[in-house]
Every structure is written in structure tokens, then in C-alpha cells.
Amino acid sequence: MANKLFTEFPPVSTKEWEDAIISDLKGADYEKKLVWRTQEGFSVRPYYRGEDTAILSGLDAKPGEFPYRRGVSYSNDWLVRQDYCAHKSCEEANRLALDGISKGVDAVGFGIDAEHDYSDDEIRTLLKGIDPSRNEVDFKGCLPKNTTALNAFLKVCEEKGLDNKDIKASFDFSPLHRLVTAGAICDDCFGWLADILNSLKDYPQVAAICADGYDFNNAGSSIVQETAYALGEASDYMKTFTGKYGLCPTLVASKIRFRLSIGSNYFMEIAKLRAARVLWAETAKSFNAAPEACKMQCDAITSRWNQTLYDSYVNMLRGTTESMSAAIGGVHSLTVLPFDSAYEEPAEFSNRIARNVQIILKEESHFNAIADPAGGSYYVEELTESVKAAAGALFNATCSGDSTFRARFEDGTVRKAIEDVASKRDAAIAKGREALLGTNAFPNYDETEIDNARKEAKVEANAPLRFYRGAEPFEEMRLATERSGRRPKAFMLTYGNLAMCRARAQFSGNFFAMAGFEIIDNNRFASIEDGVKTAEEAKADIVVACSSDEEYAEGAPKIFALVGKNVLTVVAGDPECRPQLEEAGIRHFISVRSDILETLRGFQKELGLI
Numbered sequence: 001m002a003n004k005l006f007t008e009f010p011p012v013s014t015k016e017w018e019d020a021i022i023s024d025l026k027g028a029d030y031e032k033k034l035v036w037r038t039q040e041g042f043s044v045r046p047y048y049r050g051e052d053t054a055i056l057s058g059l060d061a062k063p064g065e066f067p068y069r070r071g072v073s074y075s076n077d078w079l080v081r082q083d084y085c086a087h088k089s090c091e092e093a094n095r096l097a098l099d100g101i102s103k104g105v106d107a108v109g110f111g112i113d114a115e116h117d118y119s120d121d122e123i124r125t126l127l128k129g130i131d132p133s134r135n136e137v138d139f140k141g142c143l144p145k146n147t148t149a150l151n152a153f154l155k156v157c158e159e160k161g162l163d164n165k166d167i168k169a170s171f172d173f174s175p176l177h178r179l180v181t182a183g184a185i186c187d188d189c190f191g192w193l194a195d196i197l198n199s200l201k202d203y204p205q206v207a208a209i210c211a212d213g214y215d216f217n218n219a220g221s222s223i224v225q226e227t228a229y230a231l232g233e234a235s236d237y238m239k240t241f242t243g244k245y246g247l248c249p250t251l252v253a254s255k256i257r258f259r260l261s262i263g264s265n266y267f268m269e270i271a272k273l274r275a276a277r278v279l280w281a282e283t284a285k286s287f288n289a290a291p292e293a294c295k296m297q298c299d300a301i302t303s304r305w306n307q308t309l310y311d312s313y314v315n316m317l318r319g320t321t322e323s324m325s326a327a328i329g330g331v332h333s334l335t336v337l338p339f340d341s342a343y344e345e346p347a348e349f350s351n352r353i354a355r356n357v358q359i360i361l362k363e364e365s366h367f368n369a370i371a372d373p374a375g376g377s378y379y380v381e382e383l384t385e386s387v388k389a390a391a392g393a394l395f396n397a398t399c400s401g402d403s404t405f406r407a408r409f410e411d412g413t414v415r416k417a418i419e420d421v422a423s424k425r426d427a428a429i430a431k432g433r434e435a436l437l438g439t440n441a442f443p444n445y446d447e448t449e450i451d452n453a454r455k456e457a458k459v460e461a462n463a464p465l466r467f468y469r470g471a472e473p474f475e476e477m478r479l480a481t482e483r484s485g486r487r488p489k490a491f492m493l494t495y496g497n498l499a500m501c502r503a504r505a506q507f508s509g510n511f512f513a514m515a516g517f518e519i520i521d522n523n524r525f526a527s528i529e530d531g532v533k534t535a536e537e538a539k540a541d542i543v544v545a546c547s548s549d550e551e552y553a554e555g556a557p558k559i560f561a562l563v564g565k566n567v568l569t570v571v572a573g574d575p576e577c578r579p580q581l582e583e584a585g586i587r588h589f590i591s592v593r594s595d596i597l598e599t600l601r602g603f604q605k606e607l608g609l610i
Contacts (some may be wrong), residue, residue, distance in 0.1 A: 014049060038268070039425070040224040042386045048378035056385055058278070063131065063371035067281040069274050069384065070372035072295035077368040078326070079136055079333035080358045081299065082351065085108035090126040094540055098129050104353070104359045107168075107333045114143040115414070123152035123523070124159075132157055136168040136333070138299070144173045144192035154203075164202050170257050171196075172210035176233045180215045183464045194245040197255050201214035207257040207297065209237055217261035219465040220422025222239040223272045224387060228394035229414060230258055231279055232405030235395075238287045239404065253284040253293035257332075262322040263303040269322065270374050271383035272391075273298065273329030278384075279392055288418060297590060300331040307342040308471040310447055310478065311438025315339035323357050327367040328374050334358060415464055429470050430597035439471040440596060443513040448482055473597055474514060477604070481516035484609040491520045491540035493531040493559060496547035498524055504546040504572035511590055512542065515600040528555055532562040541607060542568045544590075549575035557584040568606065 025033060034046040052303030053059060063071040082100045086093035099414040110126060112118070132153075139149055150171055157167050173196055175189040182315065190211045193208070200206050215562040221229070234256050241247040260276065262269050277296045302322040307315050319336045326334045336357050338350035346354070358378035361367040374380040398408050407412050435441040481487065490512035494501035501524055509519040522539050525531035535543050543563050545556045552575045560569040571581060574591040588601060 007276055015049065017047070027581050028216040037418040038386075039421070040222050040268075040387070040390050042390060044383070044386075047424060048382050049545045050378065051380045053378050056381060059381065064289055066285075066294065068277040068295055069413075070375050071512045072219045072277065072297070074371055075368075076327070076330060076371045076373070077362075078331050078358075079106040080104055080355060080362075081109055081136075081138070081333040081335045082108035082355060083111060083138075083140065083335060085345075086110040086126060087113050090122045094126050094128050094130070099356065100351070101135055106137070106201075107137040109140055109216040109335070112142065112149055114141045114146060115146075117146065117157070118149040118150045118152050120155055123149060123156050127153070127156050127160075131160070131162075132169055133166040135528050136170070138170045138333075140172055142171045142173045143178075144175065145186070146190040146198060147192075147196060150196065150548070159421055162593050163203055168205055168208070169203075170207040172212075172259075173208050174210045174212060174233075176236060176406060176409075177210060177212045177215065179406065180212070182467060183468075185406070186421075187335060190245070194241055194247060197241065197247060200255060201251055206255075208255045209234075209257065210299075211237070211256055211258045213258065213260040214301055215465065215467075216363050216418060217263065217303055219418050220305060220470065221418045221423050222421045223263070223265065223268055224390045224394055224422060226261065227272055227276050227387065227391040228278070228398060229405065230260060231283060231391070231395045232408070234258070234280065235399045236405045237285055238284070238289075242287055242477060249284070249287040250293040252267070253287065253289035256297075258296055258298045260298055260300055261303045261305070262300050262326045262334075262522065264306055264318055264321060266321055267380060267383055268372075268387070269325035270329040270380055271387045273300070273326070273331065274372075274374070274380075274389035276389060277330070278388055279395065282473070283395075284546075289386040297332045298330075299333045299335070300326040301335045302326075302337045303340065304337060305469055306436060306471070307337065307339075307469055308436055308439045309475050310471075311444045312339050312342070315342075316357075317437070319354065320357050323361060324367070327358075327361050330372060409464075412464075418465065425470060426473070430473065430593050432592070434470075436471050436474070439474045440514055442510055443478075445509070445513045445519050447609045448487075448516070477597065478514065478516040480604060480610050481506070486609065488517045488541040488603075488607050488609070489520055490517045490544060491535040491538055492522050492546050493535060493543050494522050494524045494546045495528055495531055495555060496524075496551040500548040501546045507592075508544045508546060508570070508572045508590060511596065512544075512600070512603075514596060515604060517542070517603075528558050529562070532559060535563065537566070540567060542570055542603070544570045544572050547573045547600060549573060549577070551582060553577040556581050556586060560584060560586050568603070 006609060024445060036044040039042060058067055058069050061070060064073045082105045084093045084096045093110055093437035108314060153169065173193050175185050179185040197209050200208055207517045213226040216226045216229050237256060238249065238252055241252045242249045280296040281294040316339045319339065323334060323336055334438065336354040338346035340346055340350045340353045389464045399405055429436060430442055432440055438444060492505040492508055494505050505521055509521050513519050520540065543559060545552065545559050549554055552571060556571050563569055568588060569586055570588040570590060571586060572590055574589055574593060578589060
């Protein structure tokens with residue numbers, strides 16, 4: 001039926017499309033203009049057709065069918081998860097969890113103290129009023145040498161009269177997570193963990209191991225690296241427990257839960273989840289795990305790496321689009337980080353918003369009603385295949401033959417690869433090529449530390465990987481301005497061509513606001529003299545010439561001469577007459593090609609702020 005919808009239109013071949021595009025480009029380079037080169041190293045074309053996906057394998061499989069590209073079941077429903085800290089008080093963590101459950105939470109995560117020996121009474125308190133057969137209970141921060149929380153949990157479930165097969169829970173007994181985050185690993189942990197896996201063989205819905213891709217995202221990795229290295233961790237667990245300890249591969253695979261980040265690259269994140277399922281299914285199958293155990297169970301978390309301190313309500317927008325990617329891509333559970341989680345313990349308001357994002361996607365947008373809604377999209381299928389190929393190649397390079405993820409991490413290979421990508425991402429943010437709304441793009445001019453005492457967050461430096469957020473260099477720069485006790489004034493001296501002067505004033509205002517400078521904008525002055533006089537009255541520290549390139553040759557030197565050497569003159573743009581302006585003594589130019597971070601730090605130094 002679908003093929004008959006457009007019978008009144010003649011078919012158009014790919015060659016005809018390409019000819020039309022080339023004609024419209026009028027000689028411009030097709031690859032440079034229309035082909036997007038991703039951070040992961042593969043190319044995305046401007047459009048795709050059915051013939052592009054015809055050569056892809058596995059597209060005929062339905063949701064719930066191996067290799068699970070389209071999902072691990074016919075349902076797309078996921079668990080709304082929220083985490084609570086149980087370090088200080090099991091009673092308070094229980095209170096918060098019950099409140100969350102009453103407001104839509106399906107899975108509660110408890111952060112526990114790995115070194116603390118939990119008593120049965122403490123876990124009873126933690127689980128009071130919670131039914132683990134209805135609401136999944138997840139424990140974060142576990143160590144294989146300390147199973148007191150696990151043992152007490154199973155005992156309390158028995159006291160509640162729950163059938164083993166109905167208990168839904170996960171524990172992150174993950175030695176490789178300790179290696180990645182703390183640089184240390186205990187070989188005895190694997191023996192203890194083997195005993196834990198055996199003890200849970202009659203609990204089909206209780207996971208014990210976390211293959212943690214979220215760690216790599218927090219260090220600035222690419223989507224391909226996060227996927228490949230998470231698979232590398234899972235593969236190491238399979239090799240170790242099926243080899244050295246002789247455990248059943250189906251048991252081991254069924255006890256592994258993946259934790260992946262969801263970033264703001266909307267379609268790429270959807271493709272990542274779909275590709276990761278296929279790669280894990282193929283990997284688990286290679287160990288002879290049963291088909292049911294080859295299904296990836298993924299706990300997704302919205303990315304912390306791209307959260308910001310300034311204009312933090314923008315984090316709500318990030319969390320919303322990231323949640324959509326997770327829901328469309330298909331996950332077991334989803335945790336939406338509260339918008340304020342980067343700088344303080346989330347309060348009721350931010351927790352409520354984080355919950356409601358998912359509830360709206362379910363109850364109002366019905367994202368849970370359709371399995372694999374992106375399936376069949378030429379674009380998403382091609383992206384899925386590209387991510388699968390790139391991540392698969394990196395996974396094989398890391399873990400093929402006798403090589404293991406652990407060995408490649410301990411010899412520094414993984415760390416160097418992530419640092420190389422992270423440095424490129426940092427450079428892209430510094431130059432504005434990767435935008436962080438509210439930080440290096442469209443900052444809030446009026447937001448200051450006085451209004452937001454929260455700006456005390458510190459960079460996290462974990463060995464051997466450095467965990468940080470992409471916005472931190474800009475936040476440190478802006479805080480340096482605020483803490484200097486002086487807020488320089490950047491004055492937009494607009495003149496000449498109205499469209500150009502306004503466009504450049506807006507660009508320049510955003511540019512200097514990223515460093516926390518006070519912005520004084522103006523519509524357009526009748527003359528340069530009027531603009532300079534107003535700037536003097538405003539006691540401007542920086543005067544930005546905002547006009548067209550043609551008008552700079554005469555106007556910029558006049559501005560420079562009138563404002564004097566005690567005020568910095570800046571030209572907005574990179575005009576052809578720049579050499580002549582530099583000969584006249586003008587040293588400062590800002591444009592879309594500027595390294596924003598380096599340029600603004602230079603202004604801070606000249607103004608004596610740092």
C-alpha cells in the first residue's frame with residue numbers, strides 16, 4: 001500500500017538527486033558543504049534512500065529477536081529510576097525513595113558505603129514499604145569483599161515472602177570499575193564475585209555486575225569509545241568467569257548490567273544504544289550464552305559531562321532531549337540527572353522535574369507505546385551500522401585474542417585514547433564549534449556568583465582517568481572575573497550599516513559575557529563621536545567597534561584614537577583591512593574563528609583580573 005501513495009509522481013533516481021544538488025551548489029565542494037564528519041571519525045551524508053539500507057543485515061528481525069537491534073522485547077516500556085544516598089541514613093533514603101515511588105518512580109537506586117557492614121535491620125529500614133517484586137531496587141558502590149548488603153537484602157526479601165524469580169534488583173560488584181576510577185584492582189575480588197554469581201543463580205532478575213560506560217563518558221570519551229570499552233569490560237568478565245572459574249556463560253551474561261550515558265547528540269545516542277545491543281548479543285553468543293542471556297540490559301543516565309553550573313536551568317533542556325534519545329533507542333531503566341546535580345545535593349524541585357520528564361514522555365507522548373520507533377529510518381539505520389562498525393573495530397582491537405580490556409587499561413592504551421578525544425572536544429568547545437548553551441553560547445549576562453552561591457563546584461580529578469565536565473574551563477574563567485572584585489564593562493559601539501552593526505553587537509555581547517563581563521549594548525549611534533562620548537560616560541573598559549567590514553577601514557582607527565590607550569579597542573570581525581588597522585595600533589579582533597577561551601583569558605590578563 002505504501003508504494004502506491006506516490007504513483008502520481010514519477011520516481012526520482014539517486015543520480016537525479018545528486019545532479020540537482022551539484023547544480024544548486026554552483027561549484028562548491030560537495031563533501032565540505034554537505035557531508036558531516038562526526039567526532040567518531042565516520043561521515044554522515046545529507047540524505048539516505050532505501051537502497052542504502054538494502055545492503056544492511058539484520059533489519060528484518062523484529063523487536064525481541066536476536067541480535068536485538070530493535071530492542072530486547074516487544075515492549076518499549078522502561079523503568080523510571082531515581083537514585084538516593086544511603087551513606088548517612090537508611091531511614092532518610094527510604095523516606096525519599098517512598099516519596100519518589102508515590103510520584104512515579106519504578107526503580108530506586110541506593111548509594112551505599114562499600115566499607116560499611118550493613119545489618120539486617122539497616123536494610124529492613126531501607127526497604128520499609130518497598131516491594132522489590134514491583135519496584136526494582138539497585139545498589140551502587142558495592143565491593144565483592146563486602147556482601148553484607150546483598151545478604152541482608154535477600155533475607156529481607158525472603159521475610160517479605162517474595163518468590164526468588166520475582167525479585168528485581170542489581171548490585172554493581174565491578175572490579176573493573178574500581179580500576180577505571182581509582183587505578184586499583186584486587187585480584188581476589190574475582191574469586192569473591194564468582195561466589196556471588198553462584199549464589200544468585202536462582203534469582204533471574206537480580207544482576208551483580210556493572211559494565212560501566214558512564215565512566216568513560218565522564219572523562220570526555222566519544223560515543224564509539226564508551227560503547228567499545230563498556231563491551232570490553234563485559235567481555236573481560238565473561239572470559240574470567242567462564243574460563244578461570246568455570247561458570248556457565250549463560251549465568252554470567254545474565255548477571256551483567258550495562259550503564260551507559262546519554263548525551264545531547266540526539267540521533268547518535270539512539271544509534272549507540274541500538275548498535276551496543278547488537279555487539280553485546282554477538283559477544284555473549286560467542287561465549288555460548290543462551291539467547292535470553294544475550295539481551296543487553298542497559299541502565300541509561302543522562303550525561304553529566306555536558307551539564308553546566310551557569311544558567312543551570314538549561315540542564316533541563318539537555319535532560320529532556322537526552323531522555324528522548326534513550327526512550328527511542330530503548331533502555332531497561334533511565335535516570336535523568338536533576339538540573340542542579342553538578343553543584344549541590346538535588347532538592348525536591350529538581351528531583352520532581354527529573355522524574356516528570358520521563359513521566360511526560362510516557363503518559364503524554366507515549367514513547368513507551370511503540371517498540372523501536374526509529375526502526376526503518378534510513379538515517380538511523382545507517383548511523384546504527386556506522387557506530388556498530390566503529391565500536392566493533394575498537395572493541396576487537398582492545399579485546400581480540402589474548403588481549404583484554406584490563407591489560408589495555410593498565411598499559412595506558414585506553415587512557416591515552418580517551419584523553420586524545422577529550423582534548424579535541426575541549427578544543428572544539430573553546431573555539432565554539434561544540435556549543436554548550438548558557439556557557440560558550442548565549443550566556444546569561446546577568447548571572448553572577450552573588451546571585452548563585454552554588455558556584456563552588458570543583459573539578460574532579462580521579463586517577464587514572466580525569467573525570468570532568470566540558471564546561472569547566474569556561475566556568476573557571478567566569479568565576480575568576482567574579483572573584484576579582486571587579487566586573488569590566490564591554491561597550492558595543494554600533495555605527496554604520498544597521499544589519500551588520502546589530503549582528504556584530506549581539507555576537508560581541510555574547511562573546512564577552514562568557515567571561516562574566518558587563519555588557520553595554522546599543523542600537524546604533526548617529527556618529528562615532530557620539531558613541532565614544534557615551535562609552536566614556538559609561539566608564540567602559542572595552543569598546544567594541546561593531547559595523548561592516550567596509551566601514552572599519554575609516555571608522556575603527558578613529559575610534560581607537562578617540563578612546564585612548566587606557567581603554568581597549570576591539571574590532572568585531574576579521575576584515576580584509578586588518579593589516580592596515582594593526583598598523584594603526586589596533587591589536588584586538590574577535591570573530592567566529594577566534595579561540596574564545598584563549599582570547600578572553602588574554603583580555604582578563606590585560607585588565608588585571610588574573
